[in-house]
Amino acid sequence: MLSIFYGRAYPFKRLLLTLSTSLSLASAAMAAPATPPDSTQQAPEATLPLPTPVAADTLPAVETSASALPADSSARPRRARKTDYQVAPGVTWHYEKPKPFRWLLHVPRDLVQYPGYAFRKENTKAIVGIGLSSVALWVADQVLLDWAQDFGRAINLEAKSTQKTLVYIPFKVGDINLPLEFNVPDNLNSTFYYIGDGWTHLGTAAGFMAYGIIKKDNRAAQTASQLGESILSTGIVVQAIKRSTGRQSPFVATKPRGEWHLFPSFTQYQSRVPNFDAYPTGHMATAMATVTVIADNYPEYKFVRPLGYGLIGLLGYSMLNNGVHWASDYPLGIALGYGFAKIAVRHGRTRVEAPAEPGTGFVPRRPQPWHQRIQYAPFNYGPYTGVSCSYSW
Template sequence: MLPRYPRWRWPKPRLALLLTLLLPLGAPAATLATARPADSTAAPVLADTLRPRPAAAPAPADSGAQRRARRTDYAVAPGVSWHYERPRPFQWLYHIPRDVAEMPGYAFQKKNVPLLAGIAGSSAVLFLFDQVIIDGVQRGGRGLGITAEDKQRNLFRLPFHIGSVNLPIEYNAPDNFNTSLYFLGDGWTHLTIATSFFAYGLIGRDNRALQTSSQLGEAILTTGLATQLLKHLTGRESPNVSTQARGKWDLLPNYNDYQHAVPAHDAFPTGHLATAMATVTVIADNYPEYRFIRPVGYGLMTILGAAMLNNGVHWASDYPLGIALGYGFAKIAVAHGRTRVGPATGLARPKPWYRRAQPSPFVYGPFTGATLAWHW
């Protein structure tokens, strides 16, 4: 019997490096670079961990065309490129607890002190003039022939209960001009936008569109949870049911009282403008090369805010905190949904996690500077 010798095992790091170096001998060199659009002028980039990407399977000889490659990298400005992975199913749903937990740390930073002071100060000033503002807007609406009546037509309603809580699924369509403006902030409007991005990304194999859809769902739901919590804590009367100037505050209202008289308790903060701000921020951050997104989005939000004052749903002082919540949750969702990539510098051993901070130039339209991206 022949003697048995111990089997030689390559250490894992050396084996990975050897495979990485040998791969160009049997596969196209492009498999080492991050995929990019054919019309992009940005330089090819390497993945942070230098994982070789398998070549796409060749199409059958009789197919007549290669399958369209999935888009993952996008050059949005000189020196600025973002990489988007395809989101996993329902990723937006199970990221919500993470986003809610991160919000306090994101908001209450030293650099945000002036911003937080501005939110508090503007809310206080608007509160002092709430009654004057809403009376003036409603007089202007009547002068333009815009009725303040909130008139809707129910298209469908599905009863849904969780224990004793009644949560029907329904869709009400606007039935006059002012209500149509109010529906700019309706949940169905934003759900339609998110679904449109999902359909485009699925059909066009576009990871940025798919991630935008996922981030919209994530930001809209977290924003909704935060605003609903604050509404149940503050219990402020809406203008159209107010019993005193600037509305009565019923802190920590009884749950049953809240459910039986929602407009008497749910004014502060605004959920419609919070959701609209989250939608505009997610889309604008993922598509910064389209500079019209923010002006158009903010213009529509201004119209929505005026419509809600006109029909007596909100006070002006309900707006600053709601807008800030939508912006913050959108920023958190976007930050987790993409990674910054830079020019390729050749093959190198992967850096340990504590050395993966990557300084990069920052150019977005008229703004220039530098950012520090940390890749895990």
Template sequence: MTLLLALGSAAAAPTPRPDSVAAPRPAALADTVRPTAATAAGAPADSLPAKPRHARRTDYTVAPGVTWHYEKPRPFQWLYHIPRDVAELPGYAFKKKNVPMLVGIVGSSVVLYAFDQLITDGVQRGGRGLGITAEDKQRNLFRLPFHIGSINLPIEYNAPDNFNTSLYFLGDGWTHLTIASSFLAYGIFGHDNRALQTSSQLGEAILTTGLATQLLKHLTGRQSPNVSTKPRGEWNLLPNYNDYQNAVPQHDAFPTGHLATAMATVTVIADNYPEYRFIRPVGYGLMTVLGAAMLNNGVHWSSDYPLGIALGYGFAKIAVAHGRTRLSPATGLALPKPWYRRAQPAPFVYGPFTGASLTWRW
């Protein structure tokens, strides 16, 4: 059954006459190449040889009965999906199945907050005992001046110059950019849609997570341990923008952005490559090291971690859910989508009238 909704200069959408045109939706797998009987048997003698091209891989069986289909992502798809992901997070977070997780986030944050100062002092004493200082030491490798009006936004890269800074760099933006770029390069040169989608989902999840954590930092204004004026730090709710920018460590402890983006990165990769079971243990191990390093150098309190980690996990799950489709093991076809995701937009022409149409088929 087909339901057609047309919008345009016509008041209604009557049954199209033979002279009407509705542009068809492009084939979902138009970029997939599969050998045909003609190509296998060889072309006729009077035909011209077709230019060979590599087959693009789209379907991946990751476990018995579990096959995922990946479309090639559109350019900058990750960027304009950010508003959608932000809007979907509350619905995802407050699902009934996620209630225990929410209770765990709140409970662990409260318990850790009660012991924040003791935990921070203990980790820093242990670090000094191991000869790991809290000094943030970096060396500049390149710097490109860049201005937007009176705002100075240089493009630069600083490399860590001691052990503690190297651990802290596990959560640096350059680390995640390198990982996402690696998947992008492999997807392009290997004609691999899963790698391309993973790169796109990484950009989507990391940027959305970064925006959410920055918003919360600007709302809560919690002091970092290395500049705190009282045990567990002051909370300066809704700090003035200029005050925040002039003294960032005085306001940006809660929640953690480094662990949030690290969790988003690990979750996206692990969900798209579940057959590689080492991804989560290695990723969580590196996140533990990063968390300890940030306590050691006084950037974060331990109670900054649960909410940040949860945000990264949630946004990664949303990005992955929209970036692939599970195929039915019986038919090899995509499993049905919810009705609200079945709309097919197309131009609509009826005599002298033009407009746009939305078609639902079920």
């Protein structure tokens, strides 16, 4: 460190100044590159000014602009994934990025949780409504079926549910035929019926997944996972009930409202499926699951439920018109799809708590009931004593 003193220089201080200057010049000479000696030039006698040392933590940070960096694609910032979505004032949902096909592992959990979710005390009215509506529709099944088919003939709506096969891959497990086929409808009634086809809902899920991957949108990706989860869970339960109740479909019914063959054997069921698979409807169940998952994840889009329920209504009519289902097959199927969709959505997102009011440090309280807003306080003002009553709006 170089110290400079003003005024009279004492011999001791002059000696320190000379030593410091010599050491600094020697250090500069060692750091400088070696140059060939030149006899015609002489080193100047004047001493160089020495820089004042500065602490490392006081040095200003050097900012490098993006234009100064080399053009390298790996150095470009990546688009951040979108995880939080505000769907209403004070309502924000957080979505994690789903792992590929992890939803398959959630299906057993959903099957176990469904009874506890469905048969809660607050669902008593809904359960009673499903039961009563199923009984009422069963009484009127034949009348409703005949009316739907008469109306279809009146408007020249073909009752057949015919489809054109685009892809057919034969596959057998023992004596059971389980081909992989992809069909498309070839008339208007079949188009309505195709709304409930599994390919329709799998295609919808694939669209959400593609959008989530391309746009880094976690909500869309989670919606796709929840669709697969709820549809598969619903399908398992629907098939179990179908194979237990064994109700005839209308177009093969041997008596009004069809016959019930409880617990048909596996061979009987596979050999004559329409004789046993009417109750409940799987098409309505999967359609309801799809609409519920999308509507719950995108509540800001108010048109989803009306549009979805309208399409479900067309699906319901088409299945009466082509004689695939009875009207009483619908309530339970709709309830199953709705319940499994709710479970899948509940596990696929988390609620983000509202931030505290600025400057208070307290989270805003929920509005209290009107009878709890009345506050009483005693007072004593001079000769007057009493109780004050206040009400906060």
